[in-house]
Amino acid sequence: QIFAFALRVLAGVKDDLRGRRVVVTAGGTREPIDPVRYVGNRSSGKQGYAFAAEAAARGAEVTVVSANVSLPAPAGVAVVAVETTGQLRSATLAAAEGADVIVMAAAPADYRPAAVAVDKIKKADVGDALTLSLVANPDIAAELGAAKPPGQILVAFAAETRDTARHARAKLVAKRADLIVANEVGDGRGFAVDDNAVVVYDARGAAAEISSRPKAEVAAAVWDLIVSRMA
């Protein structure tokens, strides 16, 4: 074990999350319309899995609540698979108890169909137009922020197509998060690609600008910021 630790230090891997409990959410939730169709979110889970892998490498005990991710689980991480925002909420609230850090990298669907059809909706029955009524899902990050115990660090995300800084600052307050990791998405940025560029905000403003780099390196840089804020 000492030898393994020495190797890790020589390899430049930090050990600064040893003994810490970390929860990471990853992927995008899906809300069923009927047994075949759903409303989904584009998140691939790559950035979330990178956060989980980095935390495990630094010694944390990591639970990933994983929504529809088709990636291999990172080494040494417990994966709880979920599909909907309701399931993501239950699994994350359960895992969050006693956690030191919660990293909400998943993209939960904000809305779900007001009613789920038991059988497949048939075009022959419905015709050429279909109106879907959606209702708002619970805001998991805000719920975690409102119930946050002293010492726990909540990291939320803002994936925006415009006015990213403004939305990120508003989210920091609304969700009582300690950090917001904001990125611009759309036009090939952010989703399902291997690189990411983010700005991290805290209560004082922009805490760090992390220019475009592999998602593993983004995760490492954000973990440095998180660790510097831990008691």
Next chain:
Amino acid sequence: QIFAFALRVLAGVKDDLRGRRVVVTAGGTREPIDPVRYVGNRSSGKQGYAFAAEAAARGAEVTVVSANVSLPAPAGVAVVAVETTGQLRSATLAAAEGADVIVMAAAPADYRPAAVAVDKIKKADVGDALTLSLVANPDIAAELGAAKPPGQILVAFAAETRDTARHARAKLVAKRADLIVANEVGDGRGFAVDDNAVVVYDARGAAAEISSRPKAEVAAAVWDLIVSRMA
């Protein structure tokens, strides 16, 4: 090459699609609501990729039109990646020219949002309820059936939650398909799992019942039926 062929015969692999051109569609299309959200279909692409892999193993020149599949491409198969039903349509119509067999294993979204929001829809702007207006997508299988040249075989699919036989027979006629591969989905059947059970219909009725087995074996059994109908 003769040695490789002998090995394949000894291994029980048929060579009965040698010199044939095959198009397989796989996966499920996604229709954007905004840059972040989409309406999707549950198909994982496993059954479609199994059809493609089996056809390639039997000697065919195979193009897979692949909608949002996160699986490695089968060996020796050309993959055309698409996202929406409109893209699936263009790519499949182009690939279908001169093809001997078209296997429509993909689940195209039947409906797409009437308008796509340029920017992410914000819950703060929209509130607790959101109404989505969807319009019907083109029916690719019916279009291929209507334009089918002599000798080309069109295999369509019916993934149903009830009345599967009735829906399958209606689809056979409506799409002018030569075979319909019908399966029941929902409650853990059909989607994203490794086994599948199907009934194959032709103009005379149920041509074969293929009980639950690995998707590769389902593909092999259906290819036997297709080959028996080829000129």
